[in-house]
Amino acid sequence: MTQQSPQDELIIFEDDHHDETPGNGALPWKMLVVDDEQQMHKATSFALQGFTFENKPLEIISAFSGSEARTILDNDDDIACILLDVVMETENAGLDLVGYIRDELKNNSVRIILRTGQPGYAPELEVISKYDINDYKAKSELTRTKLITALTSALRSYEQIKVMEAGQAGLEFIVQSSRELFQERSINKLAQDIIAPFAQLAYVSPNDVIVCGAHKSSPSSKAIVLASGSNLNIAKDSSISDLADNYKEVINNVFVEKQSNFTGSTLCLYADTPSGHKLAIASTHSTPLNFVTKKLLAVYGVQIAASLENTYLFEHINEIAYQDNLTSLKNRNGFLDTIQKSLDSGNRQCILLLIDIDNFQAVNDGLGHDIGNEVLKKVATLLQSTFSKALIGRASGDTFGVYLPSSTTEDQESAITNLYKAFEHTLNIGDNELPLSVTVGAACATESEDSANNLFKNAGIALKYAKSNTKGKHQFFDSAMDEQLKLRLNVIKELKGALENDEMVLFYQPQYCLKTNQYIGVEALIRWFKPDGTIISPMDFIPAAEDSGQIVHIGEWVLKTACAQQVEWLKQGLPPLRMAVNISMRQFKDPNFIDFVYETVKSTGIDPKYLELEVTESMVSEDAMVFIDQLSMLRMDGITVAIDDFGTGYSSLSYLQRLPVDRVKIDRSFIRRVETNAGDKTIVSLIVKMGHELNLQVIAEGVEDEEQTEVLLELGCDEVQGFYYAKPMHPDDVKDLLLSKS
Numbered sequence: 001m002t003q004q005s006p007q008d009e010l011i012i013f014e015d016d017h018h019d020e021t022p023g024n025g026a027l028p029w030k031m032l033v034v035d036d037e038q039q040m041h042k043a044t045s046f047a048l049q050g051f052t053f054e055n056k057p058l059e060i061i062s063a064f065s066g067s068e069a070r071t072i073l074d075n076d077d078d079i080a081c082i083l084l085d086v087v088m089e090t091e092n093a094g095l096d097l098v099g100y101i102r103d104e105l106k107n108n109s110v111r112i113i114l115r116t117g118q119p120g121y122a123p124e125l126e127v128i129s130k131y132d133i134n135d136y137k138a139k140s141e142l143t144r145t146k147l148i149t150a151l152t153s154a155l156r157s158y159e160q161i162k163v164m165e166a167g168q169a170g171l172e173f174i175v176q177s178s179r180e181l182f183q184e185r186s187i188n189k190l191a192q193d194i195i196a197p198f199a200q201l202a203y204v205s206p207n208d209v210i211v212c213g214a215h216k217s218s219p220s221s222k223a224i225v226l227a228s229g230s231n232l233n234i235a236k237d238s239s240i241s242d243l244a245d246n247y248k249e250v251i252n253n254v255f256v257e258k259q260s261n262f263t264g265s266t267l268c269l270y271a272d273t274p275s276g277h278k279l280a281i282a283s284t285h286s287t288p289l290n291f292v293t294k295k296l297l298a299v300y301g302v303q304i305a306a307s308l309e310n311t312y313l314f315e316h317i318n319e320i321a322y323q324d325n326l327t328s329l330k331n332r333n334g335f336l337d338t339i340q341k342s343l344d345s346g347n348r349q350c351i352l353l354l355i356d357i358d359n360f361q362a363v364n365d366g367l368g369h370d371i372g373n374e375v376l377k378k379v380a381t382l383l384q385s386t387f388s389k390a391l392i393g394r395a396s397g398d399t400f401g402v403y404l405p406s407s408t409t410e411d412q413e414s415a416i417t418n419l420y421k422a423f424e425h426t427l428n429i430g431d432n433e434l435p436l437s438v439t440v441g442a443a444c445a446t447e448s449e450d451s452a453n454n455l456f457k458n459a460g461i462a463l464k465y466a467k468s469n470t471k472g473k474h475q476f477f478d479s480a481m482d483e484q485l486k487l488r489l490n491v492i493k494e495l496k497g498a499l500e501n502d503e504m505v506l507f508y509q510p511q512y513c514l515k516t517n518q519y520i521g522v523e524a525l526i527r528w529f530k531p532d533g534t535i536i537s538p539m540d541f542i543p544a545a546e547d548s549g550q551i552v553h554i555g556e557w558v559l560k561t562a563c564a565q566q567v568e569w570l571k572q573g574l575p576p577l578r579m580a581v582n583i584s585m586r587q588f589k590d591p592n593f594i595d596f597v598y599e600t601v602k603s604t605g606i607d608p609k610y611l612e613l614e615v616t617e618s619m620v621s622e623d624a625m626v627f628i629d630q631l632s633m634l635r636m637d638g639i640t641v642a643i644d645d646f647g648t649g650y651s652s653l654s655y656l657q658r659l660p661v662d663r664v665k666i667d668r669s670f671i672r673r674v675e676t677n678a679g680d681k682t683i684v685s686l687i688v689k690m691g692h693e694l695n696l697q698v699i700a701e702g703v704e705d706e707e708q709t710e711v712l713l714e715l716g717c718d719e720v721q722g723f724y725y726a727k728p729m730h731p732d733d734v735k736d737l738l739l740s741k742s
C-alpha cells in the first residue's frame, strides 16, 4: 500500500452525501458508478466533489448491480466513464457487463475503470486489452488523488475518442453530401445546396449562411451573392457591398487572403478552383469551433472546390452545346430549348420565322469561306437590330430563326415586312457590297401546340415549300404543305426497289433543228410504271428522289441506259443522235460523278460528242464553282452541256459567259405565249441574241404549235423540242419516226 497524505484519505471511509447534479451550464461529463456496496457510491461522490475537467462538471449516475447498469447504459449512450466493481451479484458481474458494453452495445467510446474488492486481484491482461479497460484499482488503494487522476485520464481519452468519432462521422457526412454536390449542374443550385451541410458541420443555423461567388479575373468587390439563408433577407445576385458589415468584411478578407477564416464572430469558409472561380460561405456563430470542426470544414472546402469546378465545367459545356460559336446566337438546340420554355409558360401567341439566305453557297464558293462567315455574322447582327424583342437563333448553316413570343397578327405581319426591308440594302463586307435575298418559312403556334419541335418542323416545311416554289419570298405554314411532304415521304418509300423491279423506263423526246429541218437529237425522260398500272411523272418523283439521295442511283441508271440506247440506234441504222440526259444537282455533288460519266462513255461505246448533259439554271447559280470546274472537265472530253429551263432561274444573262456550256434551252413558260405576249417574245429574242453572241446554240422547249415555231424561226432560234414535233416516246417509236423521215 502506498503512503497517503492527509487529504489523500481512502475514499471508502468517506460517507457524506453530496449533490450530484452539475453546478454550471455546460453539459457535464456523465460517470456511471456501478457497485453493490452503498458506501462506495457515497465515498466516490464525496471524493469527486467539485471535480471538473475542461471546465465541465461531473454528473454521477449510480447503479447497484450489473443488470441495473445494463438498463442505464441501454438508454444513455452519453456516459463517458464507468467506475465498475468486478464482483457484484455474481463473481463476474462486472466483467460480464464490460463484455455486454463492448460486444452487444458496440459502445467503444465509454471508458472503464475496474475496482476490485481484494487488493492484489487483477483481471487477466487478455481481458483488459480485449475490452479496452482503462485502469483497474483495488478499492483499498483508490485514494482521492488516484481516483481523480484515473478519471481525468479516462475523460481525456474519452474526449479524444469522441473527437475522432465526430471526425469520422463528419468525413462520412462530407463524402455523402459531396456526392450530391458533384451532381450539380448549375452554380446557383450548387450554392444553395452547399448551405445545409455547411450549417450542420459548423453548428450554425442554415438561415444565417450566405454563399458568395467571384472570379479571379474580377476584383473581390465584384463578388455576388449566389445563395443565402432566410434570416439574411438578401436577394440572389446582390453585390457583397449590400451585406451587413460583419459579412462584408470577412468575405472580402477571405477573397483577398484566399483562405478560410474561423477566428472571428463570423466564420467564413473559402474555396477556389484551378480555373479561377472563388466561393465564400459565411455565417455568424456563437460557440467557438473546435479543432475537428475546423478540419472538417477545411475538407468540406476542398470538396466544394471540386464540385464548383465540375459545375462550372458543366455550365460551360452547356453553353457551348447551346450556342453558335460563329454568331454567338443560340444554336438550334439552344433556340429550340428556349422556345419550348416559352411554350411551356403558356405562350401561344407566337410566330417562328426560319430565314434562309438565298444562294449562300454561291457566296461561299465565289468569295471564300471567310467572307461567307462574315456574311453570317452580319446577318445575325442585322436580325438582332431588326428584332430587338425577339429570340434569334442560328438554325443551321445559312438558316436563322426569329421567334416572337406574345405577338399579335399585326406584329407578325409587320415582322415579315420589316425583315424584307432589312434585306433591301446591300451588306457591307470588307470591300464587297453584297446584295442578299432571303426566303422565309413562317409558322404560328396554335392553342393546342405545345412542342417547339413541331413549330420548328412546320416553319421548316413552309421554308422548304417557299424555296422550291417562291424563292426570295415568305410562306406561312399550312397543313396542305404537310400533306405534300407526307406524300413525298411515301414516294421515297415506294421508290426503293423501283429500279431493280424494272419499273423505270426511259422515253426519248426528239429535238429538231430548224436550220437543217432534221431531227438531230433526243432528250431522255424517265417514266415510272408502277405495278398497279399507274404512270408517275418525273415531276412527282424526281424531287423526292433528290431529297432522299436516291437520284444518284437512278441517275446512273438513266445515263447508262440512254448512252447504250444511242449506240443501239446507230446499230439499227439511225443517224447519230445527240443524247441529252438530265442531271440533278445532287448527282454533281457526288464525288464519283465525273468518273462515272467517263466509265459510262467507255463501257457503252458512245461517242462523247453525242452526249449532252442538261443542268438547270437554278442549279448553276446555287453552286457555281462546283459546276464550272466539273463542267469544264466533262467538256474537255467532248461531252456537251446544255442549260435547261433557262430564264426561270436567278442568274443574270451575263452569267452565261462565265459558264462552260454549249446550249441554252429556253424554258417552256416563255414559249407557251411567245406568239401572243410581247414581253415573252422580247425575252426569247434576248436569250437567242445573247446566246449567239456567246457562241451558244439556242433550243426552245415546249413548242406545241405552228405559230410558236414561226416566231422562233423569225427570232433565229436554232432548235426546237415539243409536242408539235414529237412527244417523249418509247425507243422503238423513235426508231420508226426517224427511219420514216430518212
Ligand code: C2E
Pocket: 509, 524, 525, 526, 537, 538, 539, 542, 555, 558, 582, 583, 584, 614, 644, 645, 668, 701, 702, 703, 704, 721, 722, 723, 724, 728
Ligand atoms: P425538262 O428537262 O425540262 O423536260 C422537259 C419536260 O417538258 C418533259 O416533262 C417533257 O415531257 C415536257 N414537254 C416536252 N415538250 C412539251 C410540250 O410541248 N408541252 C408540254 N406541256 N410539255 C412538254 P417530263 O418528262 O414530265 O419531265 C419533267 C422534268 O423531270 C424534266 O424537265 C426534268 O427536269 C425532270 N426529269 C425527267 N427525266 C429525268 C431524269 O432522268 N433525271 C433527272 N434528274 N430529271 C429528269
Ligand code: MG
Pocket: 523, 582, 614, 644
Ligand atoms: Mg431537260
Ligand code: MG
Pocket: 644, 645, 665, 667, 668, 701
Ligand atoms: Mg426543261
